[in-house]
Amino acid sequence: MTNYYDFPDVKGHFDQYGGVFASETLMKCLNELQVAYKKYKTDEAFQSEFYYDLAHYVGRPSPLYLAKRLTQNVGGANIWLKREDLNHTGAHKINNTVGQILLAKAMGKKRIIAETGAGQHGVATATVAARLGLKCVVYMGEVDIQRQAINVYRMKLLGAEVISVKSGSKTLKDALNEAMRDWVTNVDDTFYIIGTVAGPAPYPEMVRDFNSVVGREAKKQFNKQVGGLPDAIVACVGGGSNAMGIFHAFLNDETVKLYGVEAEGKGMSTGKHAASINAGDVGVLHGNRTYVMSDEDGQIIETHSISAGLDYPGVGPEHAFLNDKGRAKYVLANDQEALNAFHLLTEVEGILPALESSHAVAYGIKLSQKLVKGKNIIVNLSGRGDKDVHTIAALEGINL
């Protein structure tokens, strides 16, 4: 049996995936980061400061909540929600930024950069930078800036400089390219807080570790409230940080089925989706080998999802690995299913999920119908939907 905790290896590989595919200028700082992370990963003072901040600043633990009316409505297995939407700043993203900024501080870096798609990671980064008084620059695609205006303003209120990226498809991948360029240029004093489990090593491992508190809590909470282990875990996957966060504690518990939900967008046959594992090929993007959406010539293609946070043509290398191992299954939910799930959860539970998380809810509903009553599914409710209210209103032709 595979021990999933043996991965990544020392060079950041999850079998053939991951690694360090970066330009030479970055190799020194990636190496420094690797060394620093290895040191602080087991440093008691660092870890206790991290957990103190998670408890008192982020508001952890987040509840594990049995969605009774949703379950009744669906008529299948019990649906539990891991309430990451209740964290400070409204999503799981803050777990990682709290961790990385402590590392930046420990390494003596003065300037923070980040990329953002939906704006959640940008807000989470700007938040922790404000708290520590560090200068913060966030790169965001021009298209995303338009569809996430509220988060852009939040970042500005928090004192961050938001730079509009106008190259390529003007979305998350281009913001990442631009942040990498900034980092190459300002490598001495700058710490790059990557928001997902992608990028060159050690990012996939580090971002996973900082988010893995989600799964550890869920495991403990489930055992306390029900006993034993849940039957399945469901989480949405763009880059895949919330999914790795909740999966990690369960990787070696093979009775617990893991489902990552990719964005099917307008449907697989239309090509307008963001399902890198389901439809992509093995390639190299943003510093790691993984599943990548590219055309027959290897050019990265534009993806589509109703949710900006899932609109990314790659996926974290550990997900690629778990897929190939058959440990996690990567399934689909389309724009309409996500919207329906958004409405249903809002109406029957009084919880507005983020559009990203709505994909997980949508698949959780499907899975609940497939499983017998009494089985238990945990859906990672990775973020709240306040940021999406304008998008949804506009889609449904409502003028606010």
Next chain:
Amino acid sequence: MSRLSKKFNKLKENKQKALIPFITAGHPHPLMTVPTMHALVKNGASIIELGMPFSDPMADGAVIQQSSEEAIKKGMTLSSVLDLVSEFRENDDKTPVVLMGYLNPIEKFGYQQFVKQASESGVDALLIVDMPPEESSELLSLLNQYNLSQIFLIAPTTTRKRQQYILSKSAGFIYCVALKGVTGSNNVDYSDLSEKFNTIRSLTDLPIAIGFGVKDVNSALAVAQYGDAVVIGSALVKKLGKCKNEKEIKKTIKKFIKPISKALNKE
């Protein structure tokens, strides 16, 4: 002996420095690339670095990103880059051609297939920006099999220990980046170049090419004293991007590249 070794040996005999212009294949138009390459050679280029356009060129600045986007829009693919090299080889069997680009298109093409076809097309070396030597063993053994060189970069941030490691994996020449940042950046700090390149020189017999930040005669001369070759990229690509036809390209190259190659060869 490889084209690259022959070229550098000859330059050394004549006490000359190599000028390595970089252009993006297919920019400003696929039909203009081969004439551009010949014009570069005619005006003093010793080696040609041909960019394989990629949609997400992370280590490049705005000029090369834009040239890549335009080339892709005009239909450039990896195999058409190789076709251009074959076409260039019909009339020039001496000037080494180095392909520069990113890994994903090559992953898609297949390493074996790509290296084989590149070799058949007359390519001499490969520089993959996002593939450090740690990740390159599979590709490297294929390149050796087909007698192609893999060029690696040494950055201002590369430690001495790592320089030694990179040099141990390198062939053809070593490409030293003169400044932190992306291609097309400004303001090279020439003051600390001397010590840095003396160190590299002491570690290797490979020719040293210096690039990033070279944009005219003066900046070319400033870095040339430390190395064996000077790479000029974004400044050239920017000028070529304004050319509407072959005639304008030839005129631009004569006006821009010739004075630089002349100045370098006077040394």
